[in-house]
Amino acid sequence: MPILQVNFKPNGSPAEYRNTCESVAQTIADVRGLLWKIWLLNEQDGEAGGIYLFQDNQSLAAYLSSPILTQIEGLKQLREISLKCFETIPEVTAVTRGPIPALATAWKATALRPFG
Secondary structure: EEEEEEEEEEOHHHHHHHHHHHHHHHHHHHHOEEEEEEEEEOOOEEEEEEEEEEOOHHHHHHHHHHHHHHHOOOOEEEEEEEEEEEEEEEHHHOOOOOOOHHHHHHHHHHHHOOOO
């Protein structure tokens, strides 16, 4: 399953950044093929971003060429935007309980084993 990692530096205060997030959150939540997004903020270093999990490469490609992403890239509240695409490694992600739906059944089957 493909992952999109987005990093940038917000212009303005953390409160202003949070307001910007709130204004676009539902639009992003409605993206076809997006399973989840984790929003990131490092106030101390002035960095922010997100980790997105898509159901397939076609959904990720559609998002990368969508007007939503163009609008986000054009926001004056954000600078130094970096986009990176990755593929998940299911075998070890299951071991570390990564939030990937296809792995949920495998994790549940091993959840009762003792940690060591």
